[in-house]
Amino acid sequence: MSDLLQQIEKMVADAIAELLTVNSAEALEQFRIKWLGTHGQMKSAMKLLGQAPKEQKPALGQQLNQAKEQITAEFERKQGAISADLTQAHDYVDVTEPGLRPRLGNRHILMKVVDELTELFGRMGFSVAAGPEVEDEFHNFIALNIPESHPARDPLDNFYLEKWSDPSLVGGMAATSAGPQPLRLLRTQTSTVQIRVMEQQKPPIRVVIPGRVYRPDTHDATHLSMFHQLEALAVDKDLTMVDLKSAIMQFIHAYFGPETRARFRPSFFPFTEPSAEVDVWFEDRQRWIELGGCGMVHPNVFKACGIDPEQYTGWAFGFGIERIAMRKYGIDDIRHFVENDVRFLSQF
Ligand code: DAH
16 A cells, blocks of 8 residues: 555656646647546556555545646646746737738828929929028018018017117127127018029029918918918019919919919019019809919119129019918818827828
8 A cells, every 4th residue: 555655646746846847838738648648647547546455445546536636736737827928928910810000190281282382393494492490681671672661670570589679789780799790580481592592593593492481470260470481583584574474373273273263463572573462263262362472573682682683684472382282272271280180180
């Protein structure tokens, strides 16, 4: 009896020691077959029981059952540990599952419109120019023939970066440690870049200038204090108002469609003479939308840039890009462009 008992105890100890070395699902299955399977060690031990003397059978039988339960319990514990390990270590991919579509960003509608416009004018022979958003009074006003007394220079209508009423200002210059500097402001119009282009390039000139401009306006459905303009400038010999009108009509028909109605209204800008404002008909709303101003470049502007007005003529326009985008894509409120609402932005 004690022989058999010892054998059983040893069997349990061996099984548990072996189980400690098991660390894969396959090894565990081998263990199960060896110890707990139909032809395994436990079954053989049960057979030995048949040969034991009758009076010892109940005690040995009980001992064997306990041994089996103990090995089974240890086996199951190991099984749990291995399967938990499997799900953690091998984060597998079920390729049959429908995928999670990542949310892709897209280019802002206004920048798409800028691309469309520069591409269109590119085909009409215009290159793209740019200039600084922080400007001085020379480029924003003086060279554009806007005299010191002009209401457009009122501090209430501009974002000046220096104090306009500063007593240290002499003749529109700010006294700084580096000497007198022109007063700076956020540009109110992209017309400033006309000057910068003409300072560097001599005619013939054909440029478009998309860019941001700033005005202290109260925000509503058609106004923002920061918006975008598309400026155009053509300088050559013998350019006339006919060239201006036909270029603008060509643009309007190419961009909004050949049936689009447009009109020119006489207007005034210090830097053009004659000047006009351009409206396009918005069929959906049954009303005219103003795109912006245009005109023939004023001789004083040429002079400020060292171009001889006796030799050259030019035309220019400055249109609101938000206005153009609203007309093209049926957007009813200019504030949508800056609210960062993905429900709006993802539509384009
Ligand atoms: N700069 C003008 C504005 O912001 C628009 C404008 C008018 C631009 C006439 C031009 C022009 O180039 O010729 O209101």
